[in-house]
Amino acid sequence: xxxxxxxxxxxxxxxxxRSPSSLMLRILVILAAATTxxxxxxxxxxxxxxxxxxxxxxxxxxxxTTENVSMMPAIINTITMTALALALAVPIGIFSAxxxxxxxxxxxxxxxxxxxxxxTLSGIPSIxxxxxxxxxxxxxxxxxxxxxxxxxxxxxxxxxxxxRTTEEALIAVPxxxxxxxxxxxxxxxxxxxxxxxxAAIPGILAGVILSIGRIVxxxxxxxxxxxxxxxxxxxxxxxxxxxxxxxxxxxxxGLYMDEAYATAVVLLLLVVVINTLSAVVAxxxxxx
Amino acid sequence: MKSFRxxxxxxxxxxxxxxxxxxxxxxxxxxxxxxLPTIAQIGPAEFLLGRIWKPLNDLFGIxxxxxxxxxxxIGAMVVGVPVGLLTAVFLARFCPSRLYRMLKPxxxLLAGIPSIxxxxxxxxxxxxxxxxxLGTNGKGIITASILxxxxxxxxxxxxxxxxxxxxxxxxxxxALALGATHERSVFTTVLxxxxxxxxxxxxxxxxxxxxxxxxxxxxxxxxxxxxxSLTSGVRTMTANIVxxxxxxxxxHRDALIATAVVLFAFILIxxxSFSLIKRRMK
Numbered sequence: 001x002x003x004x005x006x007x008x009x010x011x012x013x014x015x016x017x018r019s020p021s022s023l024m025l026r027i028l029v030i031l032a033a034a035t036t037x038x039x040x041x042x043x044x045x046x047x048x049x050x051x052x053x054x055x056x057x058x059x060x061x062x063x064x065t066t067e068n069v070s071m072m073p074a075i076i077n078t079i080t081m082t083a084l085a086l087a088l089a090v091p092i093g094i095f096s097a098x099x100x101x102x103x104x105x106x107x108x109x110x111x112x113x114x115x116x117x118x119x120t121l122s123g124i125p126s127i128x129x130x131x132x133x134x135x136x137x138x139x140x141x142x143x144x145x146x147x148x149x150x151x152x153x154x155x156x157x158x159x160x161x162x163x164r165t166t167e168e169a170l171i172a173v174p175x176x177x178x179x180x181x182x183x184x185x186x187x188x189x190x191x192x193x194x195x196x197x198x199a200a201i202p203g204i205l206a207g208v209i210l211s212i213g214r215i216v217x218x219x220x221x222x223x224x225x226x227x228x229x230x231x232x233x234x235x236x237x238x239x240x241x242x243x244x245x246x247x248x249x250x251x252x253x254g255l256y257m258d259e260a261y262a263t264a265v266v267l268l269l270l271v272v273v274i275n276t277l278s279a280v281v282a283x284x285x286x287x288x
Numbered sequence: 289m290k291s292f293r294x295x296x297x298x299x300x301x302x303x304x305x306x307x308x309x310x311x312x313x314x315x316x317x318x319x320x321x322x323x324l325p326t327i328a329q330i331g332p333a334e335f336l337l338g339r340i341w342k343p344l345n346d347l348f349g350i351x352x353x354x355x356x357x358x359x360x361x362i363g364a365m366v367v368g369v370p371v372g373l374l375t376a377v378f379l380a381r382f383c384p385s386r387l388y389r390m391l392k393p394x395x396x397l398l399a400g401i402p403s404i405x406x407x408x409x410x411x412x413x414x415x416x417x418x419x420x421x422l423g424t425n426g427k428g429i430i431t432a433s434i435l436x437x438x439x440x441x442x443x444x445x446x447x448x449x450x451x452x453x454x455x456x457x458x459x460x461x462x463a464l465a466l467g468a469t470h471e472r473s474v475f476t477t478v479l480x481x482x483x484x485x486x487x488x489x490x491x492x493x494x495x496x497x498x499x500x501x502x503x504x505x506x507x508x509x510x511x512x513x514x515x516x517s518l519t520s521g522v523r524t525m526t527a528n529i530v531x532x533x534x535x536x537x538x539x540h541r542d543a544l545i546a547t548a549v550v551l552f553a554f555i556l557i558x559x560x561s562f563s564l565i566k567r568r569m570k
Binding site: 026028032039042093095119121127135156223224271272 | 293294297298300301302304305306307308309311312314315318319322370371372373374375377378379382383391393394395396397398400401402403404405406407408409411412413438441445469470471472474475495498499500501502506526529530533534545548551552555556558559562563
C-alpha cells in the first residue's frame with residue numbers, strides 16, 4: 001500500500017497522462033483544502049493585525065463607561081454565565097447519559113424518545129432559543145431580562161452536547177470494568193460513580209470544553225433572555241451582557257469600530273485557548 | 289436502605305433523562321401557543337404569502353423573509369458544499385499525516401469562531417471587496433451567501449469526512465486493483481458509497497445556514513422586500529426577529545414570534561429528514 005502511493009514522479013506523470021481527469025481531481029481537492037486553510041488564516045490574521053493596535057488599558061477597566069467602553073464587565077459576565085450554565089446543564093447531561101447507557105434496557109421506547117428530542121434540541125437555531133427564553137422566563141414567569149434566564153436558556157442549548165459526549169465516553173468504558181466491580185460485590189450505583197465515571201472523565205471534559213466554546217460564542221440566544229446591559233449585574237435577576245453580546249452591541253451602535261476589533265481579538269483568543277484545551281484533553285483520552 | 293438509595297438515584301437519572309423531552313415540549317408549547325394564534329389572527333395566507341412587511345400599518349407579510357432565508361441558504365450551499373466536500377475528501381484520502389495534524393485543528397477552530405466575529409469579518413472585509421467588484425453597497429444575497437458558505441464549512445467537512453472514512457477500505461483497494469488511479473478510485477467508488485453520509489452533511493449545513501442570525505444581519509442588507517437580483521439586499525427570518533424584537537409591542541411582537549415559529553417549522557422538517565437519513569445509514 002505505502003509503496004504504491006510513494007510512486008516516483010515519473011510514474012505519476014505517466015499515469016496522469018493516461019488519465020488527465022485524475023490530475024484535475026487532485027488539483028481540485030488540493031485547491032479546496034487550500035481555500036479552507038486560507039479562509040481561516042485570513043480571518044484570524046486580519047482581525048488580529050487590525051485589532052491588536054486598538055487594545056489598550058482602558059478596555060480592561062473595571063467599570064464600563066461610554067468613554068472607555070471597557071470589556072472587563074463583559075468578560076466577568078462571560079465567566080459567570082459560563083459557570084452558571086455549566087452548573088445547570090452538566091449534572092443533568094451526565095445523569096441522563098448515565099441513565100441511557102447504564103440503566104435503560106435495549107429498545108426502550110423512552111430512550112429513543114430521549115435521543116430524538118436531544119437531536120431536535122441540537123438542531124434548534126440559537127435565535128429560537130432566545131425567543132423561548134424570552135417567552136418563558138421574561139414574560140411567562142415575569143422575570144424580565146435576567147442573567148439567570150440567560151443561563152437557563154443556554155443550559156438547555158448545551159444540554160444535548162453534554163449528553164452526547166458523555167454518552168460516547170460512557171460507552172467507550174470497557175464492560176470489563178463494570179463486571180470486575182460487580183464481581184467484587186459493589187452495587188450498581190457504586191460501580192457507576194466509582195468505576196465507570198472516573199474512567200470516562202476525559203471524554204466528559206472534552207464535551208464540557210466544547211460547551212464552553214458554544215456559550216462564549218453565543219449571541220442570539222442571550223440578547224432577549226439576559227439582555228444587553230453593559231455592567232456586571234448585582235444579582236442573578238438583573239440583566240448583563242457577555243463578551244459576544246458586548247461585541248454585537250458595539251457593532252449595532254456603530255460608533256465603536258476600534259473597540260469591536262479589540263473585542264474580536266479577545267474572543268478569538270478565547271476560542272483558540274478553548275480549542276487547544278479540548279485537543280489536549282482529547283489526546284489524553286485517546287492515549288489511555 | 290441500600291436498595292432505597294439505588295432506587296432513589298435511578299429515579300434521579302431517569303428524571304434527568306426526561307429533561308430533554310420536557311425541554312422540547314416546553315419550547316414547542318411556548319413557540320406554538322404564542323405563534324399560531326397570531327398567524328390565525330393575521331391570516332395564514334396574508335402572513336406567509338404577503339409581500340409587504342409594514343408593522344406600523346399592521347401589514348405583516350413575511351414572504352420576503354422566507355424568500356430571503358431560502359436564497360441565502362441556497363447561496364451558502366453553492367459556496368460551501370463544493371469546497372467543504374472536496375476539503376473532506378482531501379482530509380480523508382489525500383492528506384499527509386503531518387499536514388493533517390495542522391489542518392484538522394484549523395477546521396475545528398473555524399467551527400469555534402463565534403458567529404458575531406464572522407459577521408464582523410464579513411462587514412469589514414467581504415462587504416468592501418464586493419463594493420469594489422459589484423458597484424453596489426456590498427450587502428446582499430451574494431455577501432451573505434459567501435459568509436454563510438464559510439460558516440457551514442466545518443459542519444460539512446466534519447460530517448462528510450467521517451462518512452468517507454467509514455467506507456470499507458476494500459472498496460478503494462478493489463478499484464485500485466482494477467487499474468484505476470488513486471483519484472478515480474476515491475471519486476468513483478468511495479464517494480458513492482459514502483453518499484448518504486454526505487447528504488446528511490449537506491442537510492446539517494442547510495440547518496446551520498437557515499438558522500444563522502448574527503452573521504447574516506451584518507452583511508445581508510436587511511431590506512424587507514423580495515430581492516430583485518443576487519446583489520440586492522435581503523432580510524432573513526432570523527434577522528427580522530433580531531432587528532425588531534427590541535422595540536416591538538403587541539401584534540408586532542407576536543408577528544415576530546410567529547416568524548420564529550415558521551423558522552422552527554423549517555428546522556423541524558430539516559431535522560426530521562436528517563434523522564431519517566441517519567437511520568437509513570445504519
